Amino acid sequence: MRHTISVLVENEFGVLSRVAGLFSGRGFNIESLCVAETTDAGVSRMTIVTSGNDQIVEQILKQLNKLVPVLKVIDLTGADTVVRELVLVKVNADNEGKQEVLRLVDIFRAKIVDVAPRCYTIEMTGGEGKVQAFLQMLRPLGIKDVVRTGKIAISRGA
Amino acid sequence: MQMTGAEIFVKALADLGVDVVFGFPGGAVLNIYDALFRNTRVRHVLCRHEQGAVHMADGYARASGRTGVCLVTSGPGATNTVTGLATAYMDSIPLVVFSGQVPTLLIGNDAFQEADIVGISRPCTKHNYLVKDVRDLARIIKEAFYIASTGRPGPVLVDMPKDVLVSPAEYNLPREVKLRGYHPNYEGHPRQVESAMRMILSKERPVLYAGGGVILSNASAELAELARLLAIPVTTTLMGMGVFPGSDPLSLGMLGMHGTYWANMAISHADVIVAVGARFDDRVTGKVDEFAPHAKIVHIDIDPTSIQKNVPVDIPIVGDLKDVLRKMIRHVKGKKEAAAYREKTGAWRGRIAAWAKTHPLTYKPAKGKIKPQYVVEQIYKVAKGKAIVATEVGQNQMWAAQFYTYDMPRTFLSSGGLGTMGYGLPAAIGAQVAMPGRLVVDIAGDGSIQMNIQELATAVQFKIPVKVVILNNGYLGMVRQWQELFFEGKYSHTRLPQIPDFVRLAEAYGAKGFRATKTEEVHDVLKEGFAADGPVLIDVVVDPAEMVYPMVPAGAPLTKMLLV
Ligand SMILES: Cc1ncc(C[n+]2csc(CCOP(=O)(O)OP(=O)(O)O)c2C)c(N)n1
Numbered sequence: 001m002r003h004t005i006s007v008l009v010e011n012e013f014g015v016l017s018r019v020a021g022l023f024s025g026r027g028f029n030i031e032s033l034c035v036a037e038t039t040d041a042g043v044s045r046m047t048i049v050t051s052g053n054d055q056i057v058e059q060i061l062k063q064l065n066k067l068v069p070v071l072k073v074i075d076l077t078g079a080d081t082v083v084r085e086l087v088l089v090k091v092n093a094d095n096e097g098k099q100e101v102l103r104l105v106d107i108f109r110a111k112i113v114d115v116a117p118r119c120y121t122i123e124m125t126g127g128e129g130k131v132q133a134f135l136q137m138l139r140p141l142g143i144k145d146v147v148r149t150g151k152i153a154i155s156r157g158a
Numbered sequence: 159m160q161m162t163g164a165e166i167f168v169k170a171l172a173d174l175g176v177d178v179v180f181g182f183p184g185g186a187v188l189n190i191y192d193a194l195f196r197n198t199r200v201r202h203v204l205c206r207h208e209q210g211a212v213h214m215a216d217g218y219a220r221a222s223g224r225t226g227v228c229l230v231t232s233g234p235g236a237t238n239t240v241t242g243l244a245t246a247y248m249d250s251i252p253l254v255v256f257s258g259q260v261p262t263l264l265i266g267n268d269a270f271q272e273a274d275i276v277g278i279s280r281p282c283t284k285h286n287y288l289v290k291d292v293r294d295l296a297r298i299i300k301e302a303f304y305i306a307s308t309g310r311p312g313p314v315l316v317d318m319p320k321d322v323l324v325s326p327a328e329y330n331l332p333r334e335v336k337l338r339g340y341h342p343n344y345e346g347h348p349r350q351v352e353s354a355m356r357m358i359l360s361k362e363r364p365v366l367y368a369g370g371g372v373i374l375s376n377a378s379a380e381l382a383e384l385a386r387l388l389a390i391p392v393t394t395t396l397m398g399m400g401v402f403p404g405s406d407p408l409s410l411g412m413l414g415m416h417g418t419y420w421a422n423m424a425i426s427h428a429d430v431i432v433a434v435g436a437r438f439d440d441r442v443t444g445k446v447d448e449f450a451p452h453a454k455i456v457h458i459d460i461d462p463t464s465i466q467k468n469v470p471v472d473i474p475i476v477g478d479l480k481d482v483l484r485k486m487i488r489h490v491k492g493k494k495e496a497a498a499y500r501e502k503t504g505a506w507r508g509r510i511a512a513w514a515k516t517h518p519l520t521y522k523p524a525k526g527k528i529k530p531q532y533v534v535e536q537i538y539k540v541a542k543g544k545a546i547v548a549t550e551v552g553q554n555q556m557w558a559a560q561f562y563t564y565d566m567p568r569t570f571l572s573s574g575g576l577g578t579m580g581y582g583l584p585a586a587i588g589a590q591v592a593m594p595g596r597l598v599v600d601i602a603g604d605g606s607i608q609m610n611i612q613e614l615a616t617a618v619q620f621k622i623p624v625k626v627v628i629l630n631n632g633y634l635g636m637v638r639q640w641q642e643l644f645f646e647g648k649y650s651h652t653r654l655p656q657i658p659d660f661v662r663l664a665e666a667y668g669a670k671g672f673r674a675t676k677t678e679e680v681h682d683v684l685k686e687g688f689a690a691d692g693p694v695l696i697d698v699v700v701d702p703a704e705m706v707y708p709m710v711p712a713g714a715p716l717t718k719m720l721l722v
C-alpha cells in the first residue's frame with residue numbers, strides 16, 4: 001500500500017543522504033520525495049511517498065525515527081489531509097490541438113506559463129487523481145515533456 | 159583561554175574520562191599527535207593497522223562496558239576503519255572513531271589522502287559528524303560519546319579537517335547534551351509489562367531467549383533473578399554467551415544454527431518465548447516461517463526497529479532491559495503465583511532435560527588426532543573458567559561458544575553480526591588493556607589469525623599479555639564444512655597449504671610461541687603458555703576433518719538438525 005510520510009528534520013548538512021541512504025540501504029522504495037525549509041529555518045520538512053506492506057511501512061517509520069537529525073515522523077496516510085502536486089507540461093499546440101489544450105487548461109484550472117510556436121507550457125496543481133486525469137487527457141495531443149514536484153501534504157484543520 | 163582544535167580534542171577526551179586511545183598517525187592528525195605527546199592523561203596504543211585499532215577499541219568496550227576510542231588519519235587511515243565500524247555497528251558496541259580529514263577548503267577536490275569517510279561510514283555507524291568549525295569541536299565530541307553509549311549503543315565517527323585542528327577557539331565542553339531528535343526510551347510501559355506477565359503465567363512451556371542486549375544493559379542479574387523466580391529455561395544467542403551462567407541448571411546454552419539440540423527443540427516446542435535484547439537473526443531462527451510455531455512472543459528491546467522486523471511479536475516492550483526485567487520481577491516476587499508456576503512448568507523442564515540427554519554436545523575422539531573441541535575444553539580447564547575469551551570467525555568461533563562454559567557477561571567477545579575474520583586478536587588486546595589483571599585468550603583459526611596477525615607487534619610493544627590459541631586445521635574450516643555438506647566435497651580454495659610456522663612467527667614478533675601436536679600434550683602446553691609472561695601464541699594442530707555439530711542448514715527449520 002502507498003503511504004505519504006511527513007518527516008521533520010534538522011536542516012543540516014548530510015541529512016538528505018541519511019534519509020535517502022536509509023531507503024536504499026534497506027531496500028525500501030521512494031516514489032517521490034520533496035524537501036524544503038519550514039517556518040523554522042533550522043527545520044526542514046520532507047514529504048516522502050513510499051509503498052510496502054504494513055510491516056515494511058512500520059519499519060520505515062521506526063527507522064526514520066531512529067536517525068539522529070530526524071525530529072518527527074508522521075504517517076499521513078488515511079488521515080484527513082490535503083495533498084497536492086505541481087506539474088509542468090509541455091504539450092503540442094498545433095492548429096488542431098490548440099483549442100483542445102485551451103479547453104483542458106480551463107476545465108482543470110491550469111495555467112499556460114509559456115508559449116512557443118506549436119508548443120504550450122502548462123502549470124497545473126492538484127491531487128493525485130486530478131494530475132493523472134489531466135495528463136491522460138493531454139496525452140493524445142502530444143506531451144513533449146513533464147516535470148512533477150512529487151507530492152506534498154498537510155493535515156486539514158487547525 | 160584559547161586552544162587549538164588538537165589541544166581541545168585531547169583535553170575533551172581527558173575530561174570525558176577516556177584513559178586510552180587506539181590509533182595510528184598520519185598527516186591529517188599530526189597536530190593531535192603533537193598534543194598527545196605533551197599530555198599525561200590519555201594513553202595511546204599504537205596499532206599496526208587501523209582495522210586493528212577499531213577492533214581493539216571494540217574489545218575494550220565489550221570487556222569493560224566503557225566506550226572505546228580510536229584515532230586515525232584521513233583517506234586510507236579512515237577507510238581502514240570501515241570493517242571495524244561495521245563489526246561494532248552490527249553488534250551495537252559503543253565506540254567513537256576520530257578521523258583526520260583534509261583541510262575544509264580542499265574537501266571535494268580529490269586532495270591527497272582525501273576520502274569521504276562520512277559518506278562511506280554512514281550506513282555502518284549509529285551517527286557521524288564532519289566538524290566544520292573548531293568552535294563546535296568540543297560539543298560534537300561530547301555528543302559523539304553520548305550517542306555511542308546511550309540507547310542502543312553503536313559506533314560514531316567524527317571527521318576532523320586539518321584546519322579545524324590547527325585553528326584556535328575557547329575550550330567549551332558542554333555539561334549536557336541537547337539533541338532534539340534523539341531521545342532513547344528507557345522505561346518499559348507498565349501495561350505492556352503486565353500483559354507480558356499475564357501471558358507468561360498463563361502458559362506452560364516458557365523459554366527466555368537472551369541476546370547481547372542483556373550485556374549492553376548490564377541486566378544479567380535481573381535476567382537471572384527472573385529466570386530463577388519462575389524457573390524459566392534460558393537460551394542465549396552467540397552475542398549473549400555469559401549473560402546467564404552457562405553452568406546453571408536452567409541454562410540451555412546457545413540456540414540457532416550451531417545451537418544445542420535441546421535449546422532448538424525447546425524453542426520449537428515452547429508456548430511462550432520471551433526475547434530479551436535479541437533480534438531474531440536468521441542464524442538464530444532458521445527458516446523463519448517455521449520458527450517457534452507454537453509460541454506467543456514477548457519481545458523486549460530498547461530499539462523499536464528490532465521489534466516486528468523478522469518475526470511477528472505478540473507483546474512488544476520497548477525499554478531498557480534492566481528496567482523492564484525489574485518491573486517483571488516485581489510482578490511475581492514473593493507471590494504464590496511464582497511457586498505455582500515453577501511447579502506447573504516442571505514437566506516442561508523434564509522434557510527439555512530428556513532432549514539434552516539423548517543428544518548432548520559431543521564429539522568423537524579420533525586416534526592420533528587432536529580434536530578442536532577437546533582443546534577448547536582444556537582451555538576452560540586451564541583457565542578455570544575465568545578467562546575473557548575472544549574468538550575469530552569460523553569453526554573456532556562455534557567451538558569456543560559450545561565447549562567453554564561462560565558464567566559471566568563480558569567474557570565472550572566475538573563478531574556475531576558481521577562475522578569478521580581477524581577480529582579476535584585485536585579485540586583480545588583491547589580487552590586486555592581494559593582488564594590488565596585478567597587472563598585474555600583469543601581462540602583463533604589458522605585463516606582468521608592471519609587477517610590481523612600484525613597486531614602481535616602491538617601486543618609485544620605495549621606488553622599486553624594476550625594468549626592466542628590457534629585451532630590449526632589447515633583449512634578455512636567453516637567454509638570447507640559447507641563445501642563438504644552442500645558442494646559434494648569440492649574444497650575450492652579453502653585449503654591453506656601455505657600456513658606460516660606460527661611458533662617462529664610469534665618469535666619473529668618478539669612474542670612466545672608454543673605448539674601441540676598430540677592430544678596428550680594439549681593440557682600442559684596450554685598451561686605453560688598461559689603461565690608465560692607477555693603475549694603468547696599457541697599453535698595446536700587439530701583434526702582437519704572435524705565438523706561443527708549440531709548444524710541447522712541455512713534455510714531449514716530449527717528442528718532439522720544435523721547431529722554428530
Ligand atoms: C573477512 C572475512 N572474509 C571471509 C569470511 C568467510 N568465512 C567465514 S568462516 C571462514 C573460514 C575461517 O577460517 P579459519 O580462521 O581457519 O577458521 P576455521 O573455520 O578453520 O576454524 C571464512 C573464510 C569471513 N567471515 N570474514
Ligand SMILES: [Mg+2]
Nearest residue numbers: 603604633635
Ligand atoms: Mg582453519
